Every structure is written in C-alpha cells, then in structure tokens.
Amino acid sequence: xxxxxxxxxxxxxxRAALGIHCSLGHAGAWRxxxxxxxxxxTLHAYDLPNHGQSGDWDGQGIMHDTATAMALRVLDGIGxxxxxxxxxxxxxxxxxxxxxxxxxxxxxxxxxEPVYFAPAMADxxxxxxxxTADTSDFDAAIDAGDxxxxxxxxxxxxxxxxxxxxxxxxxxxxxxxxxxxVRDSGPFLADDSAGLLAPGRFERATMPALLMGxxxxxxxxxxNSAIARRLPRVTSHMFDGIGHMGPVTHPDAVAAVWSxxxxxx
Numbered sequence: 001x002x003x004x005x006x007x008x009x010x011x012x013x014x015r016a017a018l019g020i021h022c023s024l025g026h027a028g029a030w031r032x033x034x035x036x037x038x039x040x041x042t043l044h045a046y047d048l049p050n051h052g053q054s055g056d057w058d059g060q061g062i063m064h065d066t067a068t069a070m071a072l073r074v075l076d077g078i079g080x081x082x083x084x085x086x087x088x089x090x091x092x093x094x095x096x097x098x099x100x101x102x103x104x105x106x107x108x109x110x111x112x113e114p115v116y117f118a119p120a121m122a123d124x125x126x127x128x129x130x131x132t133a134d135t136s137d138f139d140a141a142i143d144a145g146d147x148x149x150x151x152x153x154x155x156x157x158x159x160x161x162x163x164x165x166x167x168x169x170x171x172x173x174x175x176x177x178x179x180x181x182v183r184d185s186g187p188f189l190a191d192d193s194a195g196l197l198a199p200g201r202f203e204r205a206t207m208p209a210l211l212m213g214x215x216x217x218x219x220x221x222x223x224n225s226a227i228a229r230r231l232p233r234v235t236s237h238m239f240d241g242i243g244h245m246g247p248v249t250h251p252d253a254v255a256a257v258w259s260x261x262x263x264x265x
Contacts, residue, residue, distance in 0.1 A: 003055025010034035020091030026052035032251025
C-alpha cells in the first residue's frame with residue numbers, strides 16, 4: 001500500500017522537476033537548491049515514507065519499492081512527462097531506478113551521491129568488506145535495539161556538520177525515530193533487490209545523467225564510478241571541500257552544476 005504522500009513545490013521556472021531527499025531528511029532539504037534555481041525550475045519535492053509529513057511504510061515487501069511507487073504517484077500528479085529528476089543519497093537511488101525502469105518519464109536525471117552500493121560491490125568484492133567494517137558500529141547498535149547509538153553512528157559516518165551532542169534535541173529525536181529506515185534500505189542498496197544490475201537494465205537509461213559527489217565523502221568516488229561505468233550518457237562532477245550533505249550544506253554550488261547540466265539538454 002502506498003502511504004500518504006506530502007509534497008512541497010518551490011520556484012516558478014518553466015522546467016518541472018522532481019526532488020527526492022536523503023534518509024533521515026525531508027522535502028525541505030531542497031529549499032536552498034530550489035531557491036537558487038527558482039526562475040529556471042519548478043521543483044516538486046516529496047517526503048519519503050516515514051519522513052516529514054508522509055505516511056509510514058507498512059513493512060510489507062521491499063521498502064525501496066514503496067518509495068519508488070510514491071515517486072511515480074507524484075509524477076502522475078505533476079503531469080509533465082518527461083520530467084527532470086534530482087535526488088540525494090537514498091533519494092538519488094530512487095531517481096536512478098526511475099531512470100532505468102521508466103525512461104520515458106525522465107527527461108534527465110541528476111544524482112548527488114546515490115548510496116546504491118551494489119554496483120561497487122559487484123565490481124570489487126573488497127568494497128563490501130570495507131563497507132561492512134566501516135558500518136559495523138551502526139549494525140551492532142541496530143541489532144542491539146539501541147536506536148540512539150545507531151543514529152549517532154550513522155551521523156558520524158555521513159554528516160559533516162555538528163557533532164551528535166551539538167545537534168538540537170528535536171533533530172536528534174527525528175533521526176532516532178527513523179533510523180530503522182536505514183536498515184530497511186539494505187535489500188535494494190546493497191543486494192540489488194530490483195535487479196538493476198541484470199544485463200541490459202542500465203542501458204535503458206538513455207537520457208542525460210549527472211553524477212555529483214563531494215571529495216571529502218568516504219565512499220562517493222567508488223560508488224559514483226561504479227554507477228557511471230554503466231550509464232550510457234553520464235557527466236560526473238566532484239566538489240572540492242564538500243561532503244555527503246552537499247545539497248544541504250552547499251546548495252548554491254550544487255544548484256550551479258545542476259543548472260549548467262539542465263541548460264545542455
């Protein structure tokens with residue numbers, strides 16, 4: 001069942017676009033990017049399941065399937081196929097999946113550090129070993145039922161902002177309440193539950209694609225490279241001095257690269 005979907009619309013540009021945020025975020029994370037491009041893009045962003053004001057995943061099936069179904073429902077409401085899509089982290093994996101499974105609906109796809117680890121794991125088995133070691137504290141906390149410790153470990157791995165104890169109480173509570181979303185993402189992100197790595201799947205995404213990443217991110221270069229090797233028409237950009245949360249921490253820089261990409265196609 002598709003849960004209730006909350007959306008936010010920003011800007012008044014002639015190009016309609018769909019924005020998909022990262023895990024433990026919400027649609028408002030696109031506020032800065034949308035403001036920078038308000039005359040070029042009308043950005044429709046939605047809250048993922050269990051996030052913002054959208055409803056919760058019911059635990060049936062694969063969670064990524066539900067997040068993708070929600071995106072398709074938002075596209076139906078926009079009614080502007082084909083459409084430009086931008087995604088960040090988990091949201092970028094949904095954007096990639098839309099481009100592969102529904103290429104006729106996607107005019108272009110821009111992704112900032114999609115956390116689709118499966119291609120990197122397929123190309124280099126050592127990547128899975130390194131990733132598992134790097135996230136062992138998160139997994140141990142989840143297995144122990146300690147959501148606070150899991151959220152702290154997740155924040156340490158992915159954020160480049162304030163330390164956990166310096167994050168406002170309300171924000172920390174929001175992250176703790178949703179931390180199991182990260183574990184629920186695993187069947188797609190690491191194990192390719194949708195079968196996108198099957199022969200001929202990536203070749204369907206013939207639209208222009210943009211892969212962005214932050215040079216200070218732990219896994220961006222390897223994961224982005226593995227995805228880029230499979231996309232037919234991809235442009236890559238790495239931001240110096242920026243990390244995984246680039247769309248939030250440096251929205252003007254991300255918007256400038258996305259704007260240039262949009263102008264080419």
